[in-house]
Amino acid sequence: MLHIIDDEEVIRDALSWLARSRQIAAHSYESAEKFLTALDRPMAFDTQGDCILLDVRMPGLSGTSLFEMLASRQLIKRLPVIFLTGHGDVPMAVDTLKRGAFDFFEKPFNDNKLMDRVQEALTQSRQAGSAAVIHERLATLSGREKEVLDLILQGKMNKVIADQLGISMRTVEVHRAHIFDKMQVKTAVELAGILK
Known part of the structure; x- marks a missing residue:
């Protein structure tokens, strides 16, 4: 406008x-x-x-x-x-x-x-x-979700993320779903694309 x-x-x-x-x-x-x-x-x-x-x-x-x-x-x-x-x-x-x-x-x-x-x-x-919208979405992530996000962006698989963070694979899947929902993406590739 x-x-x-x-x-x-x-x-x-x-x-x-x-x-x-x-x-x-x-x-x-x-x-x-x-x-x-x-x-x-x-x-x-x-x-x-x-x-x-x-x-x-x-x-x-x-x-x-x-x-x-x-x-x-x-x-x-x-x-x-x-x-x-x-x-x-x-x-x-x-x-x-x-x-x-x-x-x-x-x-x-x-x-x-x-x-x-x-x-x-x-x-x-x-x-x-x-950029402002993406920053606002990132601000809604919990501390643990940010940790999972960093590992997703490094290309780590759920099992590796679970081992690294000392949590269950199911918990990683739940965090991953919350991250995708909050960031309004459907895939890790799309997530990486908006954060580059």
Whole structure:
């Protein structure tokens, strides 16, 4: 999902149309405050990734202030920010990029270059989201399940795992089933694939 945050309606409409021309779902917000309200509601991130097109200068909370808030919440990997400005300068662009912004475009901008960068940001977001989901699933494993998981990833058979951990083969099978269930995989190969 592309989140367009700009106080000018004509810009929001143009960017929404541009996104649709690339088959990118978009939602627009007239202020940083409106976006924060939406962000604070229980909302799932888009499985196809998220990206923010953010105007630097807006009444109320500025784009740079919103960016700082997102960075402090450690959300800029999952919600990469591309700044848009009609008043940009080189030091501002360099500073925002150093602090983790995905990119910085001055208005008027090249539509195709902007949308290419949006698509790259969506890809980064999708990858960051996948990593976060896998990390959350790993966190649900018990200590013993993590030990069994490590041995599964080493290619050890159930009997060898049982011998190494001093438990029964049946217990290994139960742990293995719980691991597969919690990690939402069906095979050891699939498990290794998501953890590589």
